[in-house]
Amino acid sequence: MTFPPNEIERPRKERKENADKRRRQVLDATYRSIVSNGLVKTTLATVAQQAGLSQGVAVFYFKSKNGLLTEALRDLYEQYQSHWSAAIATADPDPVVQLVALIRADFDPAICNREILSVWFAFWGEQAFVPQYGEITREYDDNRSRAIQKMCQDLLPGDPDRAANIADWIDTLTDGYWQNLYLFPANYSNASALESSLKCLAALLPEFAEKLGRL
Structure with a gap:
């Protein structure tokens, strides 16, 4: 039949x-x-x-519990990667604009709030004991790092060492503000973390400060 x-x-x-x-x-x-x-x-x-x-x-x-938690961490990273990828995909191709779009995406309350941060830090605290967590983190963090490095290289094609350093600093900066938002919520807000991050970006890239000030 x-x-x-x-x-x-x-x-x-x-x-x-x-x-x-x-x-x-x-x-x-x-x-x-x-x-x-x-x-x-x-x-x-x-x-x-x-x-x-x-x-x-x-x-x-x-x-199993381990299978569930491992998949949950991968899903968390997938959601985060989709969020920042969409932000830069819909932004102007100018690398300055894309850097700002990526940083703004990091502090969007939809992706950065106390509940989500508590989940991130719970997983990160267990990486030393659960190798799968570390493998997943490295995979997705490398994707984001490469995206930031590409933007910085496009901005500073004649100075690859400076571009690499600035990319690393930007990556570390936003991670640091996530930690502060989680540990000291009374002293930090998404808006203040974003503002400080953009000020730091202007200090790192003074030749683009005027353009950054308009974004």
Whole structure:
């Protein structure tokens, strides 16, 4: 017996959509569990409770706590990378404009808020004990570092050493402000961190300060 293509493809599509929805529910619940319980005390049971699903659903999609947490970190990086990549993709191709777009993206409350920062720092604190976390972090951090290096090289084609140093400083600067926002929320805000970062960028690139001041 044969069936028209639309009658066999539709159920498969629906199954995939349902599977993607369930995976998304479990991953989002994982982040909420980490915020509420910390990384060490997050379990398949706490995640299932947060998701309003049976623990068997989490086991079905992620097999184990380690599998779930590893995938959650990769998903967190994917969301972050998609965010900053979209910011520079929609910005003017001028590397000065792209640098500003990337820095602004870093302090967008949608991607940088206390709950998300607590998840980031929970994972980063465990990197020395879970090699998979370090591997994922290096992979995605390298992507971002290369993007910043490319912008700086385009700005300073005749001075590659200076371009490399500035790229490293920018990368470190925004990471540092994320830490301050997480540890000292009473003293820092997204707006103040962004303003200070852009001032630092103007100091690092004085020849582009006038243009930076207009962005």
